[in-house]
Amino acid sequence: xxxxxxxxxxxxxxxxxxxxxxxxxxxxxxxxxxxxxxxxxxxxxxxxxxxxxxxxxxxxxxxxxxxxxxxxxxxxxxxxxxxxxxxxxxxxxxxxxxxxxxxxxxxxxxxxxxxxxxxxxxxxxxxxxxxxxxxxxxxxxxxxxxxxxxxxxxxxxxxxxxxxxxxxxxxxxxxxxxxxxxxxxxxxxxxxxxxxxxxxxxxxxxxxxxxxxxxxxxxxxxxxxxxxxxxxxxxxxxxxxxxxxxxxxxxxxxxxxxxxxxxxxxxxxxxxxxxxxxxxxxxxxxxxxxxxxxxxxxxxxxxxxxxxxxxxxxxxxxxxxxxxxxxxxxxxxxxx
Amino acid sequence: xxxxxxxxxxxxxxxxxxxxxxxxxxxxxxxxxxxxxxxxxxxxxxxxxxxxxxxxxxxxxxxxxxxxxxxxxxxx
Amino acid sequence: xxxxxxxxxxxxxxxxxxxxxxxxxxxxxxxxxxxxxxxxxxxxxxxxxxxxxxxxxxxxxxxxxxxxxxxxxxxxxxxxxxxxxxxxxxxxxxxxxxxxxxxxxxxxxxxxxxxxxxxxxxxxxxxxxxxxxxxxxxxxxxxxxxxxxxxxxxxxxxxxxxxxxxxxxxxxxxxxxxxxxxxxxxxxxxxxxxxxxxxxxxxxxxxxxxxxxxxxxxxxxxxxxxxxxxxxxxxxxxxxxxxxxxxxxxxxxxxxxxxxxxxxxxxxxxxxxxxxxxxxxxxxxxxxxxxxxxxxxxxxxxxxxxxxxxxxxxxxxxxxxxxxxxxxxxxxxxxxxxxxxxxxxxxxxxxxxxxxxxxxxxxxxxxxx
Numbered sequence: 001x002x003x004x005x006x007x008x009x010x011x012x013x014x015x016x017x018x019x020x021x022x023x024x025x026x027x028x029x030x031x032x033x034x035x036x037x038x039x040x041x042x043x044x045x046x047x048x049x050x051x052x053x054x055x056x057x058x059x060x061x062x063x064x065x066x067x068x069x070x071x072x073x074x075x076x077x078x079x080x081x082x083x084x085x086x087x088x089x090x091x092x093x094x095x096x097x098x099x100x101x102x103x104x105x106x107x108x109x110x111x112x113x114x115x116x117x118x119x120x121x122x123x124x125x126x127x128x129x130x131x132x133x134x135x136x137x138x139x140x141x142x143x144x145x146x147x148x149x150x151x152x153x154x155x156x157x158x159x160x161x162x163x164x165x166x167x168x169x170x171x172x173x174x175x176x177x178x179x180x181x182x183x184x185x186x187x188x189x190x191x192x193x194x195x196x197x198x199x200x201x202x203x204x205x206x207x208x209x210x211x212x213x214x215x216x217x218x219x220x221x222x223x224x225x226x227x228x229x230x231x232x233x234x235x236x237x238x239x240x241x242x243x244x245x246x247x248x249x250x251x252x253x254x255x256x257x258x259x260x261x262x263x264x265x266x267x268x269x270x271x272x273x274x275x276x277x278x279x280x281x282x283x284x285x286x287x288x289x290x291x292x293x294x295x296x297x298x299x300x301x302x303x304x305x306x307x308x309x310x311x312x313x314x315x316x317x318x319x320x321x322x323x324x325x326x327x328x329x330x331x332x333x334x335x336x
Numbered sequence: 337x338x339x340x341x342x343x344x345x346x347x348x349x350x351x352x353x354x355x356x357x358x359x360x361x362x363x364x365x366x367x368x369x370x371x372x373x374x375x376x377x378x379x380x381x382x383x384x385x386x387x388x389x390x391x392x393x394x395x396x397x398x399x400x401x402x403x404x405x406x407x408x409x410x411x412x
Numbered sequence: 413x414x415x416x417x418x419x420x421x422x423x424x425x426x427x428x429x430x431x432x433x434x435x436x437x438x439x440x441x442x443x444x445x446x447x448x449x450x451x452x453x454x455x456x457x458x459x460x461x462x463x464x465x466x467x468x469x470x471x472x473x474x475x476x477x478x479x480x481x482x483x484x485x486x487x488x489x490x491x492x493x494x495x496x497x498x499x500x501x502x503x504x505x506x507x508x509x510x511x512x513x514x515x516x517x518x519x520x521x522x523x524x525x526x527x528x529x530x531x532x533x534x535x536x537x538x539x540x541x542x543x544x545x546x547x548x549x550x551x552x553x554x555x556x557x558x559x560x561x562x563x564x565x566x567x568x569x570x571x572x573x574x575x576x577x578x579x580x581x582x583x584x585x586x587x588x589x590x591x592x593x594x595x596x597x598x599x600x601x602x603x604x605x606x607x608x609x610x611x612x613x614x615x616x617x618x619x620x621x622x623x624x625x626x627x628x629x630x631x632x633x634x635x636x637x638x639x640x641x642x643x644x645x646x647x648x649x650x651x652x653x654x655x656x657x658x659x660x661x662x663x664x665x666x667x668x669x670x671x672x673x674x675x676x677x678x679x680x681x682x683x684x685x686x687x688x689x690x691x692x693x694x695x696x697x698x699x700x701x702x703x704x705x706x707x708x709x710x711x712x713x714x715x716x717x718x719x720x721x722x723x724x725x726x727x728x729x730x731x732x733x734x735x736x737x738x739x740x741x742x743x744x745x746x747x748x749x750x751x752x753x754x755x756x757x758x759x760x761x762x763x764x765x766x767x768x769x770x771x772x773x774x775x776x777x778x779x780x781x
Contacts (some may be wrong), residue, residue: 002753005521015752182360185530190359245424255358258341258418259380260530261504261762263457318427318636320459322772325751332504332528334339334762338450338556338608340664342417358418365533367563368673377417379611379664382503382553383531384560387611387670389417393662398420401641405429 013222013268014327018231037235038158039080039218042150049150051086053077056143062109065179066194069142070109072270074116074124075197076221077146082201083217083273085156085208086148088120094128094143101139109140120199122146153212160215161236163306166282168275170203170289171196171297173225174253177267182256193252198271203292207275210288216276219269223327226265228274229302229312230326240312242302242324261334265314266327276304340381342389345374355380417663421635430640431463438647442468443599445735447589448606449476449763450634456772458636468647471598471735472768474588474688475606477552477581478505478761479733482687485581486511487718488711489550492579493524495714499542501535502550504528509760516550532564539568539576548710550579556608558582558699559673562680565701565708577710582699583686585609586617591694593625597736602646603629607638607661614669615657622655633661680705689757690730729756732765739766746770 001023009016026035033041040053055076062069074091081088093113097106117124175196182193200219207214216236220228225247233240249257249264257264271294277285282300289295312324343355343362353366355378362380366372369385378385420426446452452472455461461470474480490511493500500516507517507528520526525545529535532549539547551561561578568576585606593600603621610618610631621629628649632642642660649656659665677699686698701709710716727749728742739745739758749755751767758764 005518007517007521009517009752019752186362188361190356190361252359255341255360255418258339259357259360259362261339314459316457316459316636317422317424318431318458318460318463318640319424320462322456322459325771332507334503334505338448338554338606340556340608340611342664365531365560365563367567368559368670368676370672379608381556381608382560383533384563386556386559386608386673387664387666390663390666394417397641397660397662398426398637401426401430401637404433405426 012327014227018326036157038084040084040086042084051081051084051148051150052145053080054143054145055080056141058138058141059180060138061183062105062139064183064195065192067197068109068112069140070112071116071197073142073144074113074120074122075199075270077144078120078122078199078201079219079273081146081148082204083156083219084150085154085204085214085217086150087205088122088146088148088201090125090147091117091122092126092145093124096130096132096137096141098137098139099131099134106140116199120201151208154208156214156217158216158218158232158235161232161238161240161276161304162215162278163238163304164279165215165276165304166279166300167229167240167242167302167304168277168282168286168289168298169225169248169301170273170295172248172250172253173220173269173272174249174257174264174267176270177224178253178256181260185260187256187259189252191252193250193256196269196271198294200271200273200294203273203289203294206288206292207285210284211277211281213281214275214277214285216274218274220272220274221270222268224264224266224268225274226263226312226324227327229324232274232276233312234310236304237309239305239308239310240302241305242312242314244314244316246299246301248297248299262331265324266331338381340379340386342377343380345372345376345378345385348372348374353385355385418635421633421637423637427636427640430637430644434468434640434644434647435465437651438465438468440467440650442601442647442650443471444468444602444604444643444646445471445473445600446604447473447475447585448604448609449479449761449765450608451604451606451632451639452476452765452768453763454634454636454639456768458639460636460639464643468643471600472732472765473735474592474691474733475554475585476758476761476763476765477554477557477583478509479729479757479764480583480688480691481509481552481581481757482689483511484687484718485579486515488716489516489579490514490519491716491718492548492710492714493519493526497545498525499538499545499547500524500526500550501529501538501547502526503552505761506550506552509757510754532560533567536564536568536573536576539573540571543575546575546577548577548579550581552581554583554585554606554609555612555677558681559612559677562677565680565705566676568708569705574707577708577713578701579710580681580699580701582681583688584683584697584699586613587697588688588694589618590620591691591697592734593621593627595734597734600627600735601650602627604639604642604646605629605631607631607633607664610659610661610665610669612670612673614665615659615667618657622657626655628655629657631657631659631661631665633664688733690733727756729758729766732758739769742766
C-alpha cells in the first residue's frame with residue numbers, strides 16, 4: 001500500500017481499489033475461493049456448487065431517478081451471483097441507519113427491495129439493523145449477501161476469455177452513473193435518464209439456454225465498461241479491442257459526459273452485463289438477449305485478440321487507436 | 337485546458353440562462369455574454385456561457401470539406 | 413436529439429477525407445505544438461497521431477493549467493483549508509495535485525471542508541448560504557476560465573457578500589508562447605492554438621508568432637474534424653512557406669474574441685509575473701487581484717506566507733511542458749511515476765502530457781525520440 005490513509009479512490013473500483021484488495025486483504029484472508037477475485041466465491045457443499053457473495057450500498061442520495069438504494073442492494077447481489085451463471089436463491093440484508101431517518105423512506109426502500117426480489121425470484125431470509133448517531137453516516141447504508149446454485153456444466157470466470165471471442169453488452173452504457181450524478185450537478189433532462197438498475201439473472205438464464213459455453217460474464221458497475229474489460233484482459237491474459245462506433249451511449253448521457261468532463265466508458269452501470277462468448281455462438285446469444293426486456297439493445301462491441309495482452313484498445317471513429325486504461329481515482333467533474 | 341460544450345439557450349432570467357444540449361438542460365451564467373437571446377447557441381465552460389456560436393460559420397466549416405470530398409468522388 | 417455542433421464534427425467519413433488531403437500535400441517535416449492540454453487529450457482520445465503521415469509530429473505544450481500551477485499556490489490552498497471555519501471550493505481538477513507536503517484530496521480525507529464546484533458561481537452560492545463561514549475559491553485556469561473568476565468576485569461585491577475570497581493561480585497564454593519561442597529549444601514549425609482561450613482573447617495577441625517568428629499558427633476546435641482540418645491548414649501554410657495566424661474554429665472564435673468578458677477580467681485582475689511549474693517565472697503571464705478588490709484576495713485575507721517552491725527531485729515535468737522531451741524520455745515515467753502515484757503534476761492532471769501518454773498508450777504514436 002502506497003498510502004497511509006484510505007482515500008475515496010480506494011473505494012471507486014479502479015486501480016487503488018485493486019491495490020487495496022490485492023495488497024491488504026488477500027494476503028491476510030488468503031483462501032483459494034477468494035484468490036480467484038471473481039465477484040462471488042464458489043464453494044462445494046455436499047456435492048452442490050454454491051455461489052456466495054456480499055455487497056454494500058452507500059449511494060447518495062438514496063432515492064434517484066428510476067430507483068433507490070433498496071433496488072440497487074437487491075440487484076447488485078443478485079447480479080454478482082448471476083455473473084457466475086448461478087441461480088440466486090437467498091439474500092440477507094443488513095441496514096445501517098442514521099438516527100432521524102424518516103420511517104416513510106425506510107418503508108419505501110424495503111418495498112422496493114421486496115418488489116425487486118420477487119422479480120428476481122429470490123427470498124430475503126435474514127437481516128440485521130443498526131442505528132448510528134446523527135452524522136455518523138449519510139442517511140442509510142445497506143449490505144446484502146446472497147447464495148445461489150451453479151447449474152451443471154457452467155464454467156464462467158474472468159480468466160476464460162480467449163482470442164476470437166466476441167464482447168457483447170446488453171444495452172446503453174452510463175445511464176446509472178449519469179442519473180445519480182445529474183442530480184448532484186444540477187443537470188436535468190428533457191427525457192429523464194433513469195438508472196438501468198435491474199436484476200439480470202433471468203437474462204443470464206436465457207443466454208445459458210442458448211449456449212452453456214459462455215466464457216465470461218461481468219457487470220460493469222463502478223469504474224464502468226473500461227475498468228471491467230481491463231480486469232478481464234488481465235485475468236485472462238488476452239487483449240480486447242473495442243469499436244467506438246458500436247458502443248451504445250444515449251445522446252443525453254454523452255451530452256452530460258461532455259459537460260462534466262467524463263468518459264462514458266468509465267461511468268457506472270447497475271443493469272449491464274458484459275458477456276464474452278465464443279464467436280460461433282455470439283450471434284445466437286445476441287438474438288436471444290434481445291428478446292429479454294433487459295437486453296433489447298444488446299450488441300457486439302468488440303472482440304478478444306491475441307495481442308497487447310492485459311490491455312484494452314479502442315478503435316476510434318476516425319480510424320485511430322488508443323489504449324483504454326482502468327479508472328484511476330474517482331471521476332470528478334472537471335473544467336479542463 | 338478548457339472543456340466547453342455547445343448548447344442552445346432555451347430560457348433567460350436576469351444573468352442566468354437555461355441551456356440545452358443533447359436533451360440535457362443546465363443553468364448557466366450569462367455574465368460574460370450579456371447580449372445572448374433565446375435560441376442562440378453558446379459555448380459553455382465551467383457553468384458560464386463564454387461565447388455565442390456563429391451558426392453560419394459552423395455550417396461553412398463542414399461544407400468546405402464535404403464539397404472537397406464530393407469533388408473527390410466525382411473525380412474517381 | 414440535438415447534439416448540434418458536436419456530432420457532425422466527429423464524422424468518420426469527413427475525417428478520413430481530410431486525412432487523405434493532408435497526406436496529399438504534406439512533404440516537409442512538420443513539428444506542430446498543441447499548446448492546449450484539451451487538445452492533447454482530444455488528440456489521444458481520437459487516435460489522431462496514428463492517422464497522420466510520419467513526417468508530421470505533434471508536440472504537447474504547456475497548456476495544462478493544473479500542471480503549470482506551482483507548489484506555492486497549492487500550499488496556500490492547503491494552509492487556508494486547515495483554518496477553522498473555512499470552506500474551500502475548487503474545480504475537481506485540482507483535488508489530487510500534490511503540493512510540497514499535501515494535496516487537497518489528502519486534506520479532505522483528514523477532515524477539511526473541501527467542496528468541488530463546477531462553476532465559480534456555485535462557490536458564491538456556498539458563501540451566501542454559509543454566512544458564518546469563510547468560503548474560499550481556489551482558482552486555476554487560463555483566459556477561458558479567469559473571466560468566470562472575475563465575474564464571481566463582481567457578483568459577490570454587488571451582493572455585498574463579504575465572506576468570499578479567491579486564491580488565484582490563473583495564467584495568461586500568449587506571452588508564455590513567446591517565452592517558449594525565445595528559448596527556441598525545439599524548432600516548432602506550427603502552432604495549434606487553443607480554441608477556447610481564443611474564444612475570449614481573439615487572434616490579435618498571437619500575431620507576433622507569425623510576424624516576429626515567421627511561424628504559422630491556427631486557432632483550432634476540439635472535435636476530430638476540427639483538429640484534422642486545422643492540421644491541414646497548418647501543413648498548407650508550411651508547404652507554401654507562409655506564416656499567418658488563421659482561425660479554423662470560426663464558429664466559436666470571432667477574430668476579436670469576447671471583449672466584454674476580457675473587460676470584466678481586467679476590471680478585477682491585472683497582469684503580473686507568474687511562476688510556471690518547471691519553467692520558471694514568465695513576465696506578464698500571471699493575474700493578480702487589483703488593489704480595489706484586494707478584500708477578495710484570500711492569501712492577503714488569511715495572511716498566508718508560503719516559503720519558496722521546492723522542486724520535485726528528478727521530475728522532468730518542466731522539460732515536458734516546454735516540449736523539449738516526451739514523457740518517454742523521463743526516467744520516472746511509467747516506473748516510479750504512474751497516475752495512482754504521481755511524482756509530478758503532468759501525471760496528475762487528466763490533461764497532463766504524461767497522464768495522457770500513460771492512459772492512452774505510452775506514446776504508441778509517431779513522435780518517440
